[in-house]
Amino acid sequence: MSLIFTQLGQVIGSAVLSLALYFSGLFFLFTPFPLFYLSLRAKKKFWFASFLLVILLAVLFYNWVLPPGARFTNMSLLGYYLLITLFLTIGAWRRFSWVHWGAFVAGATTVLVLGGATLVQKLGFFDFSASLAHVIQNISQTLDQAVSSQSLKENRLEVLSFIAQFKVALTFIPKLLPSLIFDFTLFVMILNLALLNLLARQIKPFSWNSPFHRLQLPSFLVWVVIAAGFGYFLDIYFLKVGLLKMAIINLLIIVSFVYFIQGMSIMAFFLKRYSPLFRFGIYGLVILFFQMMTIIVMGLGLADTWFDFRKLQKQPTK
Numbered sequence: 610m611s612l613i614f615t616q617l618g619q620v621i622g623s624a625v626l627s628l629a630l631y632f633s634g635l636f637f638l639f640t641p642f643p644l645f646y647l648s649l650r651a652k653k654k655f656w657f658a659s660f661l662l663v664i665l666l667a668v669l670f671y672n673w674v675l676p677p678g679a680r681f682t683n684m685s686l687l688g689y690y691l692l693i694t695l696f697l698t699i700g701a702w703r704r705f706s707w708v709h710w711g712a713f714v715a716g717a718t719t720v721l722v723l724g725g726a727t728l729v730q731k732l733g734f735f736d737f738s739a740s741l742a743h744v745i746q747n748i749s750q751t752l753d754q755a756v757s758s759q760s761l762k763e764n765r766l767e768v769l770s771f772i773a774q775f776k777v778a779l780t781f782i783p784k785l786l787p788s789l790i791f792d793f794t795l796f797v798m799i800l801n802l803a804l805l806n807l808l809a810r811q812i813k814p815f816s817w818n819s820p821f822h823r824l825q826l827p828s829f830l831v832w833v834v835i836a837a838g839f840g841y842f843l844d845i846y847f848l849k850v851g852l853l854k855m856a857i858i859n860l861l862i863i864v865s866f867v868y869f870i871q872g873m874s875i876m877a878f879f880l881k882r883y884s885p886l887f888r889f890g891i892y893g894l895v896i897l898f899f900q901m902m903t904i905i906v907m908g909l910g911l912a913d914t915w916f917d918f919r920k921l922q923k924q925p926t927k
Contacts, residue, residue, distance in 0.1 A: 620655050623647040624662040627694075628670075631687060640687075641694035642801045648698040649805075649814055656698065663691065681735050685726075692718045693797055704817045707824050711867075715794040722790055738783065745779045752776070784855045788862035795866065822878035823919070826871050830864060831914050837861050865907055872910030878919050 626643040630636045644663070648656045667687055671680045696717050700710040726737045752772050782789070805814050806821075841857045844850055876895075880888045895902045909918075 616651065616655055619647060619651055620659040620662065623659045624666060627663050628666055631690060637690075638797055638800055639804060640690040641697055641797070642804055644694045645697050645701070645801055646805060646809065648701055649809075649812070653702070660691070660695070682740065685735075689718070689722055690797075692721055693794055697798060697801065701814075707818055707821070708826060711795055711798060711870075714798050715791045718794045719787060719791045723787060741783055745782060748779060749776050785859060785862065788859035791863050792866040795870070799870070822874050822881060824871055824874035826867060826910070826914070828914050830867070831911070834861070834864055834911075837864070868910035869903060869907045870910070871913060872906035872908070875909055875913055875918055876906065 623643040623646070627640055630642065631640040644656065644659055647659055667684065671684055675683060693714060696714040700713055705713060729735050730737050752775070802815070837857045837860050841854060841861075844854045844857070876891070880891060895906065913919075
């Protein structure tokens with residue numbers, strides 16, 4: 610009897626905690642964590658019960674609290690995190706490697722999100738394009754109001770130039786959605802994996818995988834970068850097909866972020882021998898000088914394809 614109550618508590622507790630993290634605003638990126646942790650500790654039937662309970666509680670809450678116009682947007686965002694949770698859990702059950710796991714979670718989530726949004730829009734249930742355009746317009750107006758409300762006597766031209774460039778960049782967001790969703794999904798996945806590894810290290814949650822600091826991307830990705838770069842310039846000067854150019858840009862953004870992740874794994878490999886305080890300081894520098902360090906770390910990940918910076922210690926370290 611006590612076992613039944615324990616299992617019931619795990620099912621309800623995981624569902625409630627997932628919703629609490631989602632509605633917290635501060636920790637919404639960790640929405641998949643409770644259910645993902647449950648998948649490693651409970652049977653599949655209990656996991657699916659908790660997963661369905663999250664959906665049921667969310668529907669009841671939104672129908673009770675939010676007006677009809679706001680329900681669909683909020684449910685769609687929660688659905689995005691639940692998709693990440695589902696594919697993250699399937700990858701753990703199937704014992705995927707890091708590379709296959711990340712590609713599966715980010716790829717499947719991106720395809721379903723974009724496909725679902727397109728289908729919903731074509732059926733006339735919700736206009737995602739208009740909603741996104743409205744958000745971009747609000748951001749642009751907010752920037753204009755911020756500039757007009759302040760007297761910029763110094764560096765006025767630089768500020769206005771930056772805002773103008775930023776507005777141009779905003780117009781490309783709808784075309785870059787595939788890569789942005791893919792990369793953000795990978796980011797959410799890494800955060801949840803890191804938290805699980807930190808809090809549940811005693812159960813060795815990823816025992817079937819090598820340590821993160823041994824992450825090795827397949828070498829064919831280099832040829833993807835080369836082919837994409839060649840295709841980009843071919844399109845600019847000869848083909849002039851706008852859709853092809855945007856597809857290549859999306860692909861390059863995805864591959865760049867993936868190489869950034871590998872660069873971080875190389876840093877983790879060489880920093881593991883130092884104290885946590887020193888490692889925290891180095892990672893703090895990466896965040897502080899993010900724009901410059903992003904290029905350096907990305908280049909480090911790309912160069913590892915040829916130089917294999919970790920080749921001196923081939924055996925996994927504990």
